[in-house]
Amino acid sequence: MSKHYDVGIVGGGIIGQSIAYQLAKEGISVLVLDRHKGGSGATSAAAGMLGANSELEQNDAFFQFAKESQRQYHLLQDELSNFSQIHIQLVDKGMYKVALSQEEAIALKNAVQHHETLEWHTRETVLNHEPSVSSEIEGALHIPEDGHVSPKHVCEAFTKSASLLGATFIENAPVQSIKKASVNDYILSTPQGDFTCNKVVIANGVWSGYFFKQLGLPNRMKPVKGECLAVKSNTLHLEKTIFYDHCYIVPKGDGRFVVGATMVEDDWSTTPSLGGIHALIEKVSPLVPGISSAQLISTWAGLRPQSEDGKPYIGVHPEDDNILFATGHYRNGILLAPKTGTMIRDFILKKKIDENYVRAFSVTRNLAQSNEVIV
Ligand SMILES: Cc1cc2nc3c(=O)[nH]c(=O)nc-3n(C[C@H](O)[C@H](O)[C@H](O)COP(=O)(O)OP(=O)(O)OC[C@H]3O[C@@H](n4cnc5c(N)ncnc54)[C@H](O)[C@@H]3O)c2cc1C
Structure with a gap:
């Protein structure tokens, strides 16, 4: 029987790793499964711009969220370097x-x-x-304010720091299915075996569409x-x-x-x-x-x-709050990774979260405009 984890994260890109780091810091047992090598998806292709002002043109909840995430990098650079000795190469020259x-x-x-x-x-x-x-x-x-980081180094720093705090990473372990075993128990099946956890976070980038469908939601990922x-x-x-x-x-x-x-x-x-x-x-x-x-x-x-509207999905499944989504970060996943990590942590710890963010990134926010229905 494999070890049981509090949280199982599907996908070890910058989003999955940021979440793993924030949860591990809270003493939560975390497992991250990646189908290849962590950080080898969109994260490895990114230029690393932290373009809150250059990329987002409306002063809405999304913009405020992006600005907060951008600011978090200033704290993270020292925090991650202290844990991991990896420098995220934050350049702040505008x-x-x-x-x-x-x-x-x-x-x-x-x-x-x-x-x-x-x-x-x-x-x-x-x-x-x-x-x-x-x-x-x-x-x-x-x-x-719009600087840049090295996505590779950020991802590696999250991974190493989370590992030092007790998180487990397994590579070459594509999650094939997510099944509910009991009220608080999920089984993540991979070719390397099954893993059980209390909560699941879907953070496998563009490939997360598959799990939206498997979990009864329309696939909105392109x-x-x-x-x-x-x-x-x-x-x-x-x-x-x-x-x-x-x-x-x-x-x-x-x-x-x-x-x-x-x-x-x-x-x-x-x-x-x-x-x-x-x-x-x-x-x-x-x-x-x-x-x-x-x-x-x-x-x-x-x-x-x-995603359909270019904003990420960061929130709980409408019918099961043990399943969380952190995906659809489109052009700005590097910028948004720190704040996504703390927002998912706060959902899991049941801490207060800004309602504007909960609404803006809700998994169900544009279901009404879709022809597809939840089954
Ligand atoms: C060319 C380019 C330039 C970019 N430039 C910037 C930029 O300057 N600034 C910025 O903020 N953003 C930028 N982005 C966007 C950013 O890269 C993404 O938004 C971000 O990397 C998404 O991270 P992620 O962790 O959600 O996805 P990914 O990095 O794609 O990670 C998903 C992970 O899930 C794994 N996976 C997939 N399926 C499974 C499965 N079934 N089981 C287990 N694991 C699975 C994959 O192997 C992968 O490692 C850019 C993107 C591109 C393509």
Whole structure:
């Protein structure tokens, strides 16, 4: 008979690992099962931007949640490094959201009025800070809070810290089914055997659609493939991330520049296409002309887990609060991982959770608009 756990987590990407860390810190016994290696899904493809301001345009519950998560990284970097000796490579030098036309400049200047930390920088100011940026730009929105981390290091730091606190990770263990054995008992079946737990958290990214269906809910998860490339250059110098129309150049501390990312809907392949890489180069070259003569190091692709409305599902099953979902983080799972971890912890510990967040991320929030019904 295998060991029994308080909580079994399906999926060891950044979301599953963040949850495992928060639960292990509370002394809860946790098991994380991953079908491959932890962190090998969308997490391994991400650029690591913490783009609360650049990615989210409405000042709603989702934005507040993202901002809280962004702030949590500042505490986590020391906490995780103390536990694991792994540095998450938080870079806090901000971002430029660039305007190439006057219309784009007007739209970005509007954002300054709604957010007190944002500033409009003229072309001259931008070029003063970032001489590698094209002199053809109109200007840029300066977003001081939107930094970046290394997703790989964050995921490894969560895993190692949670392990040191007693969590168990099993790789190459795809969960094939989740069955209720008794009121407070679930069986997670894998080719490596069955595992039992009191509560289950579904955190397997785009593949979680399968469990939505198995647990009587409509499958709302869609893949949105993203392709990226990385270059090195001795002549290119950037301090801040340069962002334009969903694409970006992120200057990583190790001398690499990560350029991303395409958005290809309903494509389950994880091989980058020539067309996708070409489109990225075309998109970012007018922003930073020197990038086209940089040295190409690698290309890759991953699958973003997209929900119907682009917001994650973080909450309990409508008919069974021992089953929780933490999935659908789409373009922002790295940014949202810390707060997702603490929110799931609070559900499990039955702590008070901001009602706005409970509503915004509820698993049932858009059931009424769907033709599918719970069976
Ligand atoms: C190109 C690209 C760039 C991105 N850039 C950013 C960025 O800059 N900033 C940002 O915040 N976000 C970014 N994202 C989004 C971010 O990567 C995702 O939202 C996030 O990684 C989702 O994490 P996850 O743990 O939910 O999923 P995943 O990382 O996909 O993890 C799911 C895990 O579940 C496992 N699994 C699947 N099925 C099973 C099963 N049956 N049993 C057990 N395990 C299973 C998989 O092996 C995998 O390890 C980007 C994504 C892409 C593709």
